[in-house]
Amino acid sequence: MTKETSHATALFRAADYTHDGFLEYREFLGLLWVLYKGTPEDRRKLMFESADADGSGDLSPGEVIALIANVCTDLKLEAPPVNKVKELVEKIDKNKDGSLSLGEFRSGFLVTLKSCVHKAEEAGKKVK
Numbered sequence: 505m506t507k508e509t510s511h512a513t514a515l516f517r518a519a520d521y522t523h524d525g526f527l528e529y530r531e532f533l534g535l536l537w538v539l540y541k542g543t544p545e546d547r548r549k550l551m552f553e554s555a556d557a558d559g560s561g562d563l564s565p566g567e568v569i570a571l572i573a574n575v576c577t578d579l580k581l582e583a584p585p586v587n588k589v590k591e592l593v594e595k596i597d598k599n600k601d602g603s604l605s606l607g608e609f610r611s612g613f614l615v616t617l618k619s620c621v622h623k624a625e626e627a628g629k630k631v632k
Contacts, residue, residue: 511554511574518553545610552609562603565593572613584619 516527519535527535538546555563555571563571569589576583584592596612597604604612 514554514557515550517559518550518556523559548610548613549606551613552606560603562601562605563609564603565590568593568604568609568612 515535519531520527521531521534522528535550538550542550551571552563555567557567557570558564569586572589573583575581592612592615593604596608596615598608599605
């Protein structure tokens with residue numbers, strides 16, 4: 505499966521609110537609305553849901569690592585080392601259950617992305 509296909513599959517899975525394996529017209533419209541008109545919070549929630557590969561409602565450290573690697577690749581940024589991402593997950597995992605809830609993800613993901621952008625800018629790269 506190509507990277508583009510896996511991204512699309514994850515988005516469609518997140519938009520399938522009936523969990524029937526099909527994207528109904530209203531679910532498709534909801535996905536488009538979030539992508540084009542949604543608030544940053546709506547987009548973070550969609551990103552979280554699309555990264556939740558096992559559908560558990562939480563992100564495992566592996567799911568967080570994959571998400572950050574994908575986002576950094578898409579933005580042409582150097583991804584942080586895996587051990588740093590694992591440390592971050594441990595720090596922001598407030599209830600210490602080994603995974604991130606949506607609330608925990610909100611704060612941690614923004615911190616990580618800002619760190620990647622800052623490092624890229626220090627290296628003289630323009631980041632959009």
